[in-house]
Amino acid sequence: MTPFQAQVYELLSEIPEGTVTTYGDIAKAMHTNAVRAIGTAVGKNPNAPEVPCHRVVPRSGKIGNYSGEGGVIRKIALLQGEGVLVVNGKIVDFEQIRFLFKSS
DNA sequence: AGCGTGACGAACT
């Protein structure tokens, strides 16, 4: 576990149920452009159930990827279980349910 | 200590 990852997971845990956020938003909240680094960190996903990592999606409004069991399919299932609708691999009303971190 | 990789993103063709 690195400080960088700890920071990422901390932000992830702030995401309310039924909402989603993007890798870019996380990067922004951390004041960095390293979106790739965020993805790398989240992809490691050491504490899977602890952190709602499935609430993180690419800016495209699609699902992106998932390393957990079941892959993308599982990710979609988790989101829908929280009330997030997904059609054709895309999040419905993505911009509306998108959670934004407070920029400090 | 350098190199390649990756749960992305934005610009270009």
Added chain:
DNA sequence: TAGTTCGCCACGC
């Protein structure tokens, strides 16, 4: 509108 290219930076080898 879809596919490709390049940039970003943390991490493992």
